[in-house]
Amino acid sequence: MKPLLITDSIYLLHDIKEHPESKERLLAIEKELLPIKDSFLFQKPRPASKEDIFLVHTPKYYHYVQQVCDENGYFTPDTACMEHTFLAAKYAAGAGLCAIDAIKEKKALNAFCIIRPPGHHATKEQAMGFCYFNNIAIAARYAQEKGFKKVFIIDFDVHHGNGTQDIFYYDDSVFYFSTHEAFIFPGTGDPNERGIGKGEGFTFNYPLMPNSTDNELLEAYYEKLPPLIKNFNPDIILVSAGYDLHESDPLGSLDITYEGIQKMVKQIIALKEDKPIVFFLEGGYEPKALAKNVKNTLLALI
Numbered sequence: 001m002k003p004l005l006i007t008d009s010i011y012l013l014h015d016i017k018e019h020p021e022s023k024e025r026l027l028a029i030e031k032e033l034l035p036i037k038d039s040f041l042f043q044k045p046r047p048a049s050k051e052d053i054f055l056v057h058t059p060k061y062y063h064y065v066q067q068v069c070d071e072n073g074y075f076t077p078d079t080a081c082m083e084h085t086f087l088a089a090k091y092a093a094g095a096g097l098c099a100i101d102a103i104k105e106k107k108a109l110n111a112f113c114i115i116r117p118p119g120h121h122a123t124k125e126q127a128m129g130f131c132y133f134n135n136i137a138i139a140a141r142y143a144q145e146k147g148f149k150k151v152f153i154i155d156f157d158v159h160h161g162n163g164t165q166d167i168f169y170y171d172d173s174v175f176y177f178s179t180h181e182a183f184i185f186p187g188t189g190d191p192n193e194r195g196i197g198k199g200e201g202f203t204f205n206y207p208l209m210p211n212s213t214d215n216e217l218l219e220a221y222y223e224k225l226p227p228l229i230k231n232f233n234p235d236i237i238l239v240s241a242g243y244d245l246h247e248s249d250p251l252g253s254l255d256i257t258y259e260g261i262q263k264m265v266k267q268i269i270a271l272k273e274d275k276p277i278v279f280f281l282e283g284g285y286e287p288k289a290l291a292k293n294v295k296n297t298l299l300a301l302i
């Protein structure tokens with residue numbers, strides 16, 4: 001079965017001038033994938049409905065995002081919006097839902113949502129870190145509604161996915177596993193953040209020191225991740241695929257190579273065994289490197 005690719009030119013409409021989270025990121029990916037496009041099933045996303053977004057965010061927050069976007073305003077100094085941001089964000093959240101539906105209908109087993117704006121920093125009621133709606137969290141709740149009761153989230157973006165962690169911190173039905181660089185935005189992701197209440201033990205953080213190399217990253221994926229997935233026994237795996245862990249990235253300072261990322265991705269795919277997996281594009285701010293890393297991930301999925 002061919003992997004499913006979900007993307008749309010609607011994501012180019014969200015366009016904040018002089019911003020690292022630029023439309024050039026998706027244009028570079030599109031160009032890089034052209035020679036291998038026959039290896040995939042393509043689908044356009046639907047926009048997430050209000051009800052889908054309310055699976056994670058509050059109605060009050062939803063209307064607040066809409067209002068700030070209408071006014072071309074700011075949520076935080078680095079997270080601005082413009083007239084099309086709200087629409088693009090709804091389609092970014094909708095891509096994962098289409099992937100879940102396709103998997104449920106047995107049209108695909110693996111999917112990659114090439115989307116923007118990203119989502120993993122958005123909490124229930126706060127846009128930040130270039131994120132407005134938490135795409136992967138909404139997809140996790142939607143997957144649970146469709147019968148994938150236990151969801152394992154892997155987040156390899158260089159930044160800790162504080163929003164995703166926060167949303168599931170008290171929850172034992174969604175496991176959150178993150179590798180990220182220590183001491184950078186958003187400042188969370190310490191190993192002693194492990195969940196609270198019945199969620200205790202269902203969050204696993206593995207911060208890496210600045211300038212960490214492939215070996216240090218891969219230790220998390222070869223040594224720590226396998227028993228966590230085995231014990232949790234998920235019905236589906238969702239991945240926050242942020243490629244800003246690559247050595248070329250202007251927003252991170254890890255020394256991870258293309259080969260290191262490829263080994264990590266292959267290990268994730270090996271560990272999922274026969275379970276479905278959906279990748280969600282998060283960060284990655286050097287467009288050429290981002291495009292090559294996305295292509296490598298897709299080649300590993302074929």
Ligand SMILES: [Zn+2]
Nearest residue numbers: 157159244283
């Ligand atoms: Zn990032």
